[in-house]
């Protein structure tokens with residue numbers, strides 16, 4: 541591994557924690573394409589590559605992390621339990637306690653740059669956000685444990701910024717990441733359509749939302765790593781990275797569905813009715829959990845995301861790192877639909 545690190549040049553050596561995931565795999569591919577030497581640290585190994593040094597382990601275990609971080613200049617931390625897992629203990633263990641282990645391991649291994657994948661949802665409380673800036677306060681009442689622990693995670697990383705000891709941190713807040721190999725947006729949408737649950741538009745269908753193509757998210761992360769240094773505007777700060785093209789939530793869903801030959805939703809259900817039905821269902825499923833585990837398609841968080849405005853300004857990223865999306869929304873939707881032949885509706 542040391543040879544590879546030297547070959548890439550010390551400044552272009554990195555470790556992607558969570559590199560087996562949806563965003564992580566795209567991150568690894570683009571870093572390799574840019575000439576980085578890349579380590580991957582993940583609790584699962586989901587791909588083979590002779591260009592990558594793979595370290596299998598739990599990020600909550602600092603001793604397991606250290607070998608993967610020694611000698612690298614940049615760590616991208618994009619690991620998290622899946623939002624749908626709704627497991628409070630797991631979220632706290634990985635996103636809060638685990639992130640503290642990542643920070644300690646980075647400091648001990650002499651890593652200089654830590655780029656966290658946070659989430660624009662850290663300021664979302666289920667009410668409208670229109671062109672929200674990074675100055676919005678963290679959600680006081682996060683809707684779910686995922687968001688609650690992403691807030692704690694981001695606070696830990698940004699407060700760990702320590703320029704006097706050459707340790708620089710920043711957080712990237714993407715929103716609604718989609719693209720090839722996404723495990724949770726398109727597959728869940730198609731599953732809902734196949735089970736006849738995609739007939740209703742929640743609300744009036746005019747709520748604008750940011751959906752961000754995965755390659756734009758990776759681009760923002762790599763820009764951040766390259767611009768993060770002593771005295772830069774990125775130190776200890778968070779940055780929204782979006783496609784900069786907010787779109788009505790249900791227009792986006794309909795374009796993905798029709799692109800895969802499914803009928804788009806056409807009836808309307810009032811937002812408040814959908815939200816309280818989802819809340820009631822979530823309480824019922826919580827009561828039944830000791831007996832049976834049932835995953836709801838329409839959770840309160842998903843209904844809130846489907847029925848409210850939530851789009852964000854990425855002006856700060858444009859100014860501080862020269863960010864602009866590299867793939868337009870139209871092109872991104874076309875590429876995404878093309879990448880899921882197995883999810884296309886079977887013709888009768």
Ligand SMILES: NC(=O)C1=CN([C@@H]2O[C@H](COP(=O)(O)OP(=O)(O)OC[C@H]3O[C@@H](n4cnc5c(N)ncnc54)[C@H](O)[C@@H]3O)[C@@H](O)[C@H]2O)C=CC1
Nearest residue numbers: 558560561562563582583598599618619620659714716717
């Ligand atoms: N998917 C989306 O729409 C958005 C995602 N994000 C953030 O982006 C990041 C990546 O998300 P995705 O790629 O969608 O998730 P993913 O579930 O596809 O990937 C997460 C990776 O983290 C790994 N991981 C989980 N727990 C671990 C542990 N204890 N030790 C080591 N590895 C562990 C998993 O094995 C997986 O490979 C996450 O931090 C998420 O919070 C932020 C905004 C939107």
Ligand SMILES: CC(C)=CCC[C@@H](C)[C@H]1CC[C@H]2C3=C(CC[C@]12C)[C@@]1(C)CCC(=O)C[C@@H]1CC3
Nearest residue numbers: 623659661716724725728729732837842845846
């Ligand atoms: C209403 C419904 C069942 C729509 C199907 C698509 C949804 C599964 C996605 C639509 C918006 C997505 C989203 C996320 C997960 C998947 C959706 C709810 C996140 C919660 C993933 C993690 C984040 O950090 C924020 C994302 C916001 C958008």
